[in-house]
Amino acid sequence: MSAGAASEPRLVADFVKAFPGGATIAATVSQPVAGPFVTVLFGPSGCGKTTILRCLAGLERPGRGRITFDGETWFDAARRLSLPPQRRKVGYLFQDYALFPHLTVEQNIGYGVNWPPRMREKLIAEMTERFGLDGLAPRRPGELSGGQQQRVALARAMACAPRLLLLDEPLSALDGPTREPLRRELRQLLRTMNTPAVVVTHDRVEAMALADQVIVLHEGTVRQAGTVEEVFGRPANLTVARIVGVETVVRGKVIGVDAGLATVAVGPGGQHVLAVAEPDAAGEVDVCVRAEDVMLQRQSPADTSGRNKLKAVVTSIVQEGPLVRVSLDCGFPMTAVITRPAREELNLAEGDTVTAVVKATAVHLIPRG
Amino acid sequence: MDWTAVWLTLRLAATTALILLLVGLPLAYWLATTRWRGRFIVEAIVALPIVLPPTVLGFYLLMALGPRGPVGRVVQALTGASLPFTFAAILLGSVLFNLPFAVRPFTSAFAAVDRRLVEASWCLGVSRLGTFRRVMLPLSWTGVLTGIVLSFAHTVGEFGVVLMLGGNRPGVTRTVSLVIYDEVQAMNYAAAHATSLALVGFAFLVLCITYALQRRVLPL
Numbered sequence: 001m002s003a004g005a006a007s008e009p010r011l012v013a014d015f016v017k018a019f020p021g022g023a024t025i026a027a028t029v030s031q032p033v034a035g036p037f038v039t040v041l042f043g044p045s046g047c048g049k050t051t052i053l054r055c056l057a058g059l060e061r062p063g064r065g066r067i068t069f070d071g072e073t074w075f076d077a078a079r080r081l082s083l084p085p086q087r088r089k090v091g092y093l094f095q096d097y098a099l100f101p102h103l104t105v106e107q108n109i110g111y112g113v114n115w116p117p118r119m120r121e122k123l124i125a126e127m128t129e130r131f132g133l134d135g136l137a138p139r140r141p142g143e144l145s146g147g148q149q150q151r152v153a154l155a156r157a158m159a160c161a162p163r164l165l166l167l168d169e170p171l172s173a174l175d176g177p178t179r180e181p182l183r184r185e186l187r188q189l190l191r192t193m194n195t196p197a198v199v200v201t202h203d204r205v206e207a208m209a210l211a212d213q214v215i216v217l218h219e220g221t222v223r224q225a226g227t228v229e230e231v232f233g234r235p236a237n238l239t240v241a242r243i244v245g246v247e248t249v250v251r252g253k254v255i256g257v258d259a260g261l262a263t264v265a266v267g268p269g270g271q272h273v274l275a276v277a278e279p280d281a282a283g284e285v286d287v288c289v290r291a292e293d294v295m296l297q298r299q300s301p302a303d304t305s306g307r308n309k310l311k312a313v314v315t316s317i318v319q320e321g322p323l324v325r326v327s328l329d330c331g332f333p334m335t336a337v338i339t340r341p342a343r344e345e346l347n348l349a350e351g352d353t354v355t356a357v358v359k360a361t362a363v364h365l366i367p368r369g
Numbered sequence: 370m371d372w373t374a375v376w377l378t379l380r381l382a383a384t385t386a387l388i389l390l391l392v393g394l395p396l397a398y399w400l401a402t403t404r405w406r407g408r409f410i411v412e413a414i415v416a417l418p419i420v421l422p423p424t425v426l427g428f429y430l431l432m433a434l435g436p437r438g439p440v441g442r443v444v445q446a447l448t449g450a451s452l453p454f455t456f457a458a459i460l461l462g463s464v465l466f467n468l469p470f471a472v473r474p475f476t477s478a479f480a481a482v483d484r485r486l487v488e489a490s491w492c493l494g495v496s497r498l499g500t501f502r503r504v505m506l507p508l509s510w511t512g513v514l515t516g517i518v519l520s521f522a523h524t525v526g527e528f529g530v531v532l533m534l535g536g537n538r539p540g541v542t543r544t545v546s547l548v549i550y551d552e553v554q555a556m557n558y559a560a561a562h563a564t565s566l567a568l569v570g571f572a573f574l575v576l577c578i579t580y581a582l583q584r585r586v587l588p589l
Binding site: 102 | 483485486488489490491492493494495496503504507508
């Protein structure tokens with residue numbers, strides 16, 4: 001059944017869950033369960049990510065399919081078998097952490113531990129220290145910051161020595177400025193805890209920071225699964241390209257291939273763009289360019305390794321924090337992201353004519369049809 | 370004051386509240402957590418006594434419990450006892466009649482508990498019963514207490530069902546409200562007044578406790 005090597009312990013989930021309203025969620029998740037391997041379920045809200053997580057935890061029952069963990073069957077529709085959440089030994093981190101409001105931090109952490117009192121106390125103390133919660137033991141969840149709550153929730157889950165961690169939008173309950181350091185902290189914790197994890201998120205940066213494997217979901221189905229580089233750099237289709245946030249996606253036609261480089265006629269004007277040829281990308285294609293791969297220059301550069309030097313008119317300039325998003329018209333619409341100093345140096349204004357330089361390797365072709 | 374009747378009434382009310390606690394908690398938990406679409410039917414049945422006159426419930430119970438009724442026949446065949454006009458009969462009537470007064474506050478208290486807390490507990494390996502005891506009850510105890518207090522108080526003031534099923538037997542089924550009725554019939558207004566006033570005071574006290582609980586005024 002497992003796609004991986006027979007000896008390698010894996011989580012293999014392949015199931016379908018239909019909702020009365022008509023929505024159907026089909027999931028295929030496969031990942032190793034030894035070591036700190038992180039799978040990120042990525043997609044817009046409402047695409048069924050959380051439902052998949054709930055099915056893995058046993059909080060929701062799929063209609064068809066199977067879930068096995070290291071050879072142990074958690075769910076099998078054909079055999080009418082569903083292991084209750086209590087016996088799956090997973091750690092589930094809820095979106096807003098779901099800490100028990102009537103219990104102290106200490107009691108929350110020790111909630112699922114039924115060891116003899118002295119060992120239990122020792123474990124709680126250990127967890128309190130490990131998750132940087134010293135001095136907070138007698139507090140109630142309501143008196144903690146978002147980041148502290150998250151750590152308590154993780155400590156509570158880890159105290160039960162889970163075999164798999166399930167994290168539902170772990171950072172979405174935190175506000176902007178605190179997110180950045182906590183994202184790094186969470187990544188570190190996931191690595192050091194040495195527990196495999198499935199993380200749900202709709203945040204691109206979060207997905208890139210945490211994932212060993214990304215599974216892109218759209219309207220209840222898996223659209224692509226692969227490494228961060230594969231999914232974000234080489235989206236398999238238009239839907240994935242849109243979801244992972246490739247800013248420029250335009251139609252084109254491959255009109256020739258020479259020495260591994262494809263010439264593509266793009267947009268209504270048939271502007272020529274060079275891309276690394278891909279075996280299945282011939283004829284009609286979607287041309288994808290990420291905004292950070294577009295360089296802007298005042299004059300057309302005489303010598304550059306960038307194969308594409310496109311004449312472009314600046315149609316709009318939008319400030320986004322330290323970055324500037326520049327919309328271009330180079331016979332087809334394209335977006336570039338540059339830094340603020342770069343913009344000042346170029347003295348860029350709307351209506352200006354510039355040259356957009358894009359390496360052929362940064363142009364990704366998706367076959368149509 | 371008829372102390373025999375007071376004692377009987379308190380016994381009836383306490384037993385009723387206790388049974389409602391045992392029957393009502395699981396029923397309310399089910400109502401608060403089930404995803405079954407036909408749930409409203411059960412809710413409507415539970416709420417029936419609120420709108421039905423007690424005499425209707427009493428009448429049908431009397432029919433069911435009587436020697437020719439389905440329940441009465443079985444009980445008589447098994448134990449040889451006759452149910453109508455006994456303490457057991459008015460107890461059964463009270464329990465059924467008070468069902469909404471216990472189950473509805475229980476249900477809304479349970480429904481107000483964040484479902485994810487319950488699920489979090491399950492994922493931490495704690496059984497359903499353990500979760501109920503350690504998460505559900507501590508977070509909904511005001512609602513549970515409200516339900517118990519209300520059904521206790523409501524039983525103390527009950528008249529119609531007790532009259533239909535109990536037959537006004539002193540020391541067995543003659544509760545305080547029946548005593549008042551008898552005193553008025555016998556034109557002993559002074560005695561009726563004393564007992565009535567005591568009931569008014571009792572009811573007021575109970576409602577005060579209930580509302581205070583709901584606002585968590587009492588430092589319990």
